[in-house]
Amino acid sequence: MPRFLQCFFLVLAAHVGLGWLLHDLREEPGMAVQVPQPVMILLLGPEPAAAAAPSPPSPARPPARPATRTPPPEPKPQLVSKPRPEPAKPLVRTEPVSPKPRPASKPQQVAAASTATSDSKAPAASATTAAAQPAVTEVFSREPSFLTPPRPPVYPAQARRRNQQGQVLVEVRLDAKGLLREIRLLRSSGVESLDRSALDAVAAWRFRPETHNGQPVPSRVHIPIEFALSASR
Template sequence: MTAVVLPPLDFAEAPLSPGERMANVVLVVLLHAFLAYGMLYLSVKNELIALPQSISARLLPMIEEKPEPAKPLPPPKSPPRKQPVAQPQPVLAVASPAVTSSFAVAPQPPAPPPQPVVAAPPAPLAVVAARFDADYLHNPKPVYPALSRRMNEEGKVLLKVRVSAQGTALDVAISKSSGFPRLDAAAVDAVGRWRFVPARRGDEAVDSSVIVPITFAFE
């Protein structure tokens, strides 16, 4: 009889691959979750209260209320008899002697003297502004500077003129420049010699200020 010699077995475990390790971890987690769910289910099932399978209800017949019989009205009472009223005995009035009364009126204080009536102050009269455009004034136009013509300088000057009660220019100032000093100077020089219609408050001539526009433009 021939003996068969088997090779020795190697019981050393082979290393697990990453996929097998992940599968083992998932399997362990699922087993723990299943055990926890089973324990929770058993604990809840023991605490449940068995409810009756059906509830029966029975309607009771309605009881009709019988109206109570009306009570008879009591007989009307007869009005009480009036007792005779005793007539009052006449009383004699005795006239008492007349009593005279006297009273004195306290003297009144003297009336205050009449207060003088103060007339309301008259409303202030409106001021009529001074004028510079009247034809009879014969105010000459400003002279256009020759250099400004050659340089094609144009513009508008606004002059603030203080006019006296006699109609003369007390002061001439540039309110808005034309942008060219030669044009501004020509306007100030011309308007400084102008005559004006003075401003008036009622019939009185007063000093005032007026804005005079001067335009330099090629015709």
């Protein structure tokens, strides 16, 4: 039986016995009753667990022995074979051979050779003349030449309301067929809407190719375009 139950029953028995004595004393008056002193009961707690036995000290490790290095084996001397002397080459003496005299060519063969030489020089001279003439890459035209009449540029409405005027200078570069290769704004009018209207108009124009020595060649031309309100009204 657990210890705390034993203590509980002892306290209960003591209280029962004390109550019984008091009851008897009340029934017999005049008798002095000695009240027993209360019994003090101490409840002992559970015994502390035995201290854990200290673990035995771990045996000390023996010091590591230093590793002994074995010296590398000494290299054995290698036998070097001496090169054998090459036998001396015999000197060969070459004697100069005198050229044999060629027979004189016949007059007919000389005439034929001269004729062939003159014929071969003719196309070479024409090729040299053609190469001497520089190839025409591009010519500058003072005025543009059109296949169809060019349509004038549209005067922007905003520029008209603001009374904005100016001149635009456009450079046009054409190929040998008269087709547009490049359109560039050389000088602005100071108004962006006027410049854009001029470039759009030139891009829609159809030009005639420029010729040089009877042959069509690439060309470039400068075209001034004037925006003036007095002229348009």
